[in-house]
Amino acid sequence: AQSVTQLGSHVSVSEGALVLLRCNYSSSVPPYLFWYVQYPNQGLQLLLKYTSAATLVKGINGFEAEFKKSETSFHLTKPSAHMSDAAEYFCAVSKRAAGNKLTFGGGTRVLVKP
Amino acid sequence: KAGVTQTPRYLIKTRGQQVTLSCSPISGHRSVSWYQQTPGQGLQFLFEYFSETQRNKGNFPGRFSGRQFSNSRSEMNVSTLELGDSALYLCASSLGGGETSNEQFFGPGTRLTVL
Numbered sequence: 001a002q003s004v005t006q007l008g009s010h011v012s013v014s015e016g017a018l019v020l021l022r023c024n025y026s027s028s029v030p031p032y033l034f035w036y037v038q039y040p041n042q043g044l045q046l047l048l049k050y051t052s053a054a055t056l057v058k059g060i061n062g063f064e065a066e067f068k069k070s071e072t073s074f075h076l077t078k079p080s081a082h083m084s085d086a087a088e089y090f091c092a093v094s095k096r097a098a099g100n101k102l103t104f105g106g107g108t109r110v111l112v113k114p
Numbered sequence: 115k116a117g118v119t120q121t122p123r124y125l126i127k128t129r130g131q132q133v134t135l136s137c138s139p140i141s142g143h144r145s146v147s148w149y150q151q152t153p154g155q156g157l158q159f160l161f162e163y164f165s166e167t168q169r170n171k172g173n174f175p176g177r178f179s180g181r182q183f184s185n186s187r188s189e190m191n192v193s194t195l196e197l198g199d200s201a202l203y204l205c206a207s208s209l210g211g212g213e214t215s216n217e218q219f220f221g222p223g224t225r226l227t228v229l
Contacts, residue, residue, distance in 0.1 A: 036220075043118070043204055043220035090157060100147050100208050100216055101170040104157035 002027045002093050006105035014113045019078040021108050023065075023091030026072065031093040033074040034102070035065055038088045047089075050074060061085070086112045116140065118207050118221035126227045132193040135224045137205030139186050145169070145210025146188035147218060148180060151202040160203075163188055164210045192226075200228045 007022040025031065032051050036044040048059025055067045061084075065076045074091060091105040119138045127133050139146050147170075148160040159172040163182035180190040186207070192199055202223045208216035 041222075043222045044206075045220070046217055049217065092157075100145055100162050100206070100210065100218055101159050101172070102147070102149075102157075102218065103159065104149075106156050 002031060002095065002103045004091050004093055004103055004105035006089075006091050006108050008108055009106060010109050010111065012111045012113060013081045015083055016080050019063075019076075019081045019085060019110065021076040021089050021091075021110070023074045023076065023105055024072055025074065025091075025093050027093060027095075029096065030067075030069055031095055033065075033067060034092045034094070035059065035063070035074075035076045036090045036092060036104075038090065038107075040087075044090065047076070081110075081112050083112050083114065086110055118205055118219050120203075120205050120221040120224050122224060123222065124225045124227075126229060127195050128229050129195055129197060131195050132191060133195060133226060134189055134191045135203055135205075135226070137188045137190075137207075137221060139188070139205075139207030140219055143207035143209055143219070144186055145208045145216065145218075146182055146186065147206045147208075148188070148190050149204040149206065150174075151204060151223070152198075152200070157204075160190065195228045197228050199226065201226060 003026045005024045034049045035047040050067045058064045088109045092102040121136045145164045147162040162170040166182045177193045182188045204223045205221045206218035208218045
């Protein structure tokens with residue numbers, strides 16, 4: 001079975017500082033990988049996805065993630081945090097098969113300090 | 115294009131009752147997936163429907179069921195509610211079909227509270 005581990009349930013960053021959220025997955029075959037963001041009282045919004053094209057994936061709002069097969073990682077970064085980045089972030093994987101079953105990590109809540 | 119809509123947004127029920135939640139996908143999307151989000155268990159996959167057929171199923175008891183209509187709208191039903199069923203239920207739609215990384219678009223969720 002696939003699993004996703006997000007290191008750190010809470011991360012605090014200063015405005016303008018680097019945001020780094022860690023995600024590791026376990027899968028015998030490289031899966032599809034996703035990062036979603038959830039703002040309070042809202043659903044999930046896709047930030048970016050990896051589907052076996054370029055290993056460095058650029059997403060919305062200045063976020064990017066790098067797929068590293070040797071490390072089974074898909075860490076999310078943003079060079080300069082903005083107050084609006086305060087939210088919960090979820091890493092997710094799905095198998096390369098028909099269907100849309102997403103397996104999510106536990107989530108990382110980001111706090112941005114002025 | 116309208117996004118994924120879920121009704122109702124908030125619901126309060128008592129133990130033992132049943133509840134039906136509704137999800138209207140984005141126009142043209144044929145796949146609808148349901149997820150349960152709780153503080154303790156996080157986001158968990160319930161099931162996925164594609165062209166009125168259940169295509170994937172998570173590890174939930176039979177009290178949780180769903181269906182999809184010919185217009186792709188979906189409902190999920192929870193019978194004999196338990197306190198632990200209190201959660202945010204999220205619906206996601208996608209184009210569906212084939213071995214592809216279909217992007218799933220999530221609705222705002224239905225917040226179910228069981229008393």
